[in-house]
Amino acid sequence: MEYNKRSAVSTVPNAAPLRVGFIGLSYSKGWAIKTHYPAILQLSSQFQITALYSPQVDESLATIQHLKLSNATAFPTLETFAASSNVDMIVVSIQTLQHFSLLLPLIEHSKLNPNLRYLFVEWPLACTVDEAEKICAAAAQRGLQTIISLQGRKSPYVLRAKELISQGYIGEINSIEIAGNGGWFGYERPVKSPDFIYDMGNATDIVNTTFGHTIDILQYMCGSYFGRINSMIFNNIPQQEVVDEHGAPLGRKVKKSVPGHLLFQGTLLRGNVPVSCSIKGGKPTKKFTKNLVIDIHGTKGDLKLEGDAGFAEISNLVLYYSGIKSNDVNPNLNQTPTSNTHNPMPNNYDSGKELMEVYHLRNYNAVLGNIFRLYESIADFHFNTKKIPNLPSQFIMQGFEFEGFPTLMDALILQRLIDNVYRSHLIGSTLNVSNISQTI
């Protein structure tokens, strides 16, 4: 398959690197310095940071100095930053709460920059689906190629699982169970975690993060959106104990308004597959089950993704496969797979042919690695590294393709699903969400 093919020379000889304008990069703290920056450093012939914006120019200047960003300019205002023609791609990695108020003006002012082609925004995209819709529409109207950091789609485990499924190694999917653990939303709150993630409305709770990333990965692997969904959201733990890094209580109690548990069940559109999902908020950790489990049962085999943290998008995982890979056992393969008229289980299912495979990259640093691979995909697209003829200059969404990268449209569809998760809980109804994948 093509999606992970790399050209022999990964540097681009005669093209200039993409000039990156960064909002939210600080040498001293934050997500960007930990992941985006190392990735860009690794891909220094493809990306180059040329502009920084921060409300405090001093901070930007300090970052340039500390990181020795010799090509970067610190802009004092959003307008000047957005209008700078020395930028091909803008990356926004700031607190979700500020997305909406920053992105719309940014897109507006960027109309003065004729060179701007890419807009890369961190997940979650804004705090409400309404805001997300508006941002998406504005970006589309501005004609930008967008990127969202749903980087779980770039995880090697996820891609391998997607490959196994699409190649029919587990046959048709019969049912799926998902369990996750959001880490900080149980009885204990790690002292260093920022307070805002525990307040409703800031879109950094288990529904947006653990559930959002995980369900995106699931949909991506299975190649299907949801049909009907139902959810129940809990906050049985309105008060947490603050603990230090070693889990020792510091004697403080703090309020928490975000959910402490999410129950979700639904059907995948493709094949009407039952999906059951239970996301725990945090401590105490389960004793007999991993913090991340995606268990997919098919007619010809099973897949199980396991991880020790409910953050599939930044975790090193283990992928298990068990089933029959050989194709000669099933004479019906040329029939449509979801047809119900025949028995999709091989008639002469031979357990002797059953394989078990375990995939694990012992030294893979998923936090950096997945973001790195996302940047790599952007470079591959921009420089057409894979020499794809007639490669278009833009696409609106990745959908379930191996190639490309997730866009704001993909994020919006996910936001709509999340919105419906809340709706379903509030209304107490099973909702039909088969129409939320409509593009803007």
Add this chain to the structure above:
Amino acid sequence: MEYNKRSAVSTVPNAAPLRVGFIGLSYSKGWAIKTHYPAILQLSSQFQITALYSPQVDESLATIQHLKLSNATAFPTLETFAASSNVDMIVVSIQTLQHFSLLLPLIEHSKLNPNLRYLFVEWPLACTVDEAEKICAAAAQRGLQTIISLQGRKSPYVLRAKELISQGYIGEINSIEIAGNGGWFGYERPVKSPDFIYDMGNATDIVNTTFGHTIDILQYMCGSYFGRINSMIFNNIPQQEVVDEHGAPLGRKVKKSVPGHLLFQGTLLRGNVPVSCSIKGGKPTKKFTKNLVIDIHGTKGDLKLEGDAGFAEISNLVLYYSGIKSNDVNPNLNQTPTSNTHNPMPNNYDSGKELMEVYHLRNYNAVLGNIFRLYESIADFHFNTKKIPNLPSQFIMQGFEFEGFPTLMDALILQRLIDNVYRSHLIGSTLNVSNISQTI
């Protein structure tokens, strides 16, 4: 604890055994001969079969002859059987479909038998909740002490788990996941299974059996009914392949109208605990997960019940426990457990104190054993084996008590839940079922 205490002498010296009238016992086939009969044999000083009824008297006579039931009379009609004063307890073990048409006349005619005290009916109780209501009401009006064979409540694993929970060894329950496998409702149909179980309306599908028994066990262990529930029911496999005992296909395809999968999620009334449940219909079996899993996560520990068949009530299981049993770590123990004002996790949770226990009776035959223990409970109650002062002559429901045995009222409450499971699916709504535990 008292519930499993036995007197030194389990025989009853001066009392006559309970005289049992049996409907549905046949020497040649059926559930009764496999389980009820051996249990009664074991408890021969407490129970004695004195009457049989079958529409074919010949069959009853043959059974008496084969089993050498020297004290038993075969009755030709239901009226004469019901009116026979030589019966203290009637056991009904016939196909669910016939419960309603048989039980109401039976109860009516039994008014001529002044000695009748007990009525023992097999689960599921009738095919619809309305029928169950009417049967329950009739039995209550007739003043009978009823028994239902929700024998999972007598499983030693279930009772041990209930004990661990009620003694606070896992603290407050935070969340629960359940997975089951109904065995015959997937792609393959075992050739010897009766056809009627695959047709809707006969109440022998995964909702009534696998889900019904399992959820009853869960409620019993946790001591709580459900608050809100939502369910989705699937029949993605409308056609099955008939296979022999070895799983080899016989080349026949058959229609199936009962569900092939059930998704269920809800909240326990007590503590608003999230419960997620996914019941698979049958083949193919999951590769990385057991056919029966009840995973209970508490603030102080976890419990996991595992089995290899989705029939907890007749399976030998394994019970795992992991947590902190010592009580001195939690100074807040004298507070009511559901209070939210304090952190129910021990403040000085010491993983060093964490225990892991595994419970397994290697030679326990659960199919017989649980039914045997159910009969034993009836005898304990009737003969007051445990010498309980002022033991009443009747109780309407077991509820969540350790002592006693489940009654038709318990069955009715479960039937109501099942009815609401269907309703929730049909209507596509989350339903509030907090009121279904009302007695008649």
